[in-house]
Amino acid sequence: MKISNETKVGIITIVALALLFIGYNFLKGNDVFSSENEYYTDYDNVDGLTVSKPVVVNGYQIGRVSKLALLNNGKIRTHFKIKNDYDIPSNTVARIVSADLLGSKAIVFELGNSKTLANDGDPLLSDVQANLLEKVEPLQKKVENLVVKLDSVLSAVNSALDAEFQRDFKSSLRSISVSLNNMEKITNDVEGLMGSEKVRLAKIMQNLESITNNFKNNNDKINSILANLDHLSSDLSKTEIKATIDNANQAMKDVQAITAKINKGEGSIGLLLHDENLYNNLNSASSELDGLIKDLKERPGKYLRLSIFGKKDTK
Numbered sequence: 285m286k287i288s289n290e291t292k293v294g295i296i297t298i299v300a301l302a303l304l305f306i307g308y309n310f311l312k313g314n315d316v317f318s319s320e321n322e323y324y325t326d327y328d329n330v331d332g333l334t335v336s337k338p339v340v341v342n343g344y345q346i347g348r349v350s351k352l353a354l355l356n357n358g359k360i361r362t363h364f365k366i367k368n369d370y371d372i373p374s375n376t377v378a379r380i381v382s383a384d385l386l387g388s389k390a391i392v393f394e395l396g397n398s399k400t401l402a403n404d405g406d407p408l409l410s411d412v413q414a415n416l417l418e419k420v421e422p423l424q425k426k427v428e429n430l431v432v433k434l435d436s437v438l439s440a441v442n443s444a445l446d447a448e449f450q451r452d453f454k455s456s457l458r459s460i461s462v463s464l465n466n467m468e469k470i471t472n473d474v475e476g477l478m479g480s481e482k483v484r485l486a487k488i489m490q491n492l493e494s495i496t497n498n499f500k501n502n503n504d505k506i507n508s509i510l511a512n513l514d515h516l517s518s519d520l521s522k523t524e525i526k527a528t529i530d531n532a533n534q535a536m537k538d539v540q541a542i543t544a545k546i547n548k549g550e551g552s553i554g555l556l557l558h559d560e561n562l563y564n565n566l567n568s569a570s571s572e573l574d575g576l577i578k579d580l581k582e583r584p585g586k587y588l589r590l591s592i593f594g595k596k597d598t599k
Contacts, residue, residue, distance in 0.1 A: 321368050322350065323402060325378045325410040326359040332389035333380055339364050339391040346370050349391060364391065364408075372408075373398040379411040 327333075330352065339347040347366035355361055366372060375396030383390040394411075402408065499506065579586075 319368050320347065320365045321372070321404040322363055322365055323372065323378075323404075323406060323408050324361055324363045325408045326355065326361050327380065327410055327412060328359060329412065330360045330362060330380065330389070332382075332387045333362070333391070334389075337383075337388075337390050339366065339378075339393060341370075341393045341395060346393070362391075372402045374400045374402045374406065375409065376402065377409040377411050379413055381413040 333349065333352070335349055335352060337349045338345045339349065347364055349362060350365040351361075351363035353361045353363075362378075364378065372393070373396040375398040377394040377396070379392045379394055380389050381392050382388070392413075393408075
């Protein structure tokens with residue numbers, strides 16, 4: 285059967301119209317060959333968001349933006365076409381995010397945890413992620429302010445670093461260099477001394493190690509000797525202290541008894557302290573004895589009679 289040219293033209297026209305229809309709907313975000321559910325939400329600003337932009341969950345595309353409409357209150361109602369293969373909880377959040385640094389936007393569904401699913405035509409919660417440039421702008425301002433302050437500090441430092449200061453600074457650096465050289469020389473001298481005395485130091489260390497080992501090996505004996513000395517010292521201290529305290533107590537008692545007798549006028553010392561007549565007699569005897577000694581010095585012949593030729597002296 286021969287097909288006429290008119291029939292061929294008609295078939296081609298129908299196919300072209302069908303492709304045009306499918307392509308148009310695809311560009312609008314509609315999938316002609318699969319059934320989809322439609323949801324919507326309202327945004328204050330959809331800058332960079334256009335129809336046919338993808339709707340993704342964890343980076344996987346589940347639908348497209350199908351329609352944008354301006355409402356009377358100034359908000360933009362955005363419709364989404366989602367394949368009915370996916371269940372969307374009723375508390376899902378449709379968030380506008382930046383798709384790239386050029387400002388292109390996309391929709392990310394943050395699936396909620398509600399057991400109730402959203403039905404075809406139900407609204408969803410909305411959210412807008414801050415633009416990357418908006419986040420960078422405050423940081424940029426801080427960096428600019430920091431650069432300005434740093435520039436002022438550097439200018440102040442440059443003004444402070446005059447020729448005299450630089451000269452003094454270089455002189456200080458030279459002094460530090462000389463000191464470092466001296467320190468290096470001293471270090472070398474010390475190293476040389478240590479090298480020359482290395483044998484003696486080794487012997488000293490060996491002797492110390494030997495002494496330490498002897499102490500370690502005789503640790504029990506040393507502890508026993510120290511314990512015995514401790515016991516002996518304790519016994520001696522207890523004995524001597526007790527005897528000394530007893531003697532001191534007895535001496536104090538004797539002194540108290542003697543003092544009591546003296547205060548009562550008993551005994552020779554007590555009588556001497558308390559008997560006024562005895563004091564007067566002693567005073568009188570002392571005066572008479574003093575006169576007798578004085579007279580003896582002045583007139584010794586009165587008391588001493590000597591005869592040279594055996595003849596008595598009558599004077």
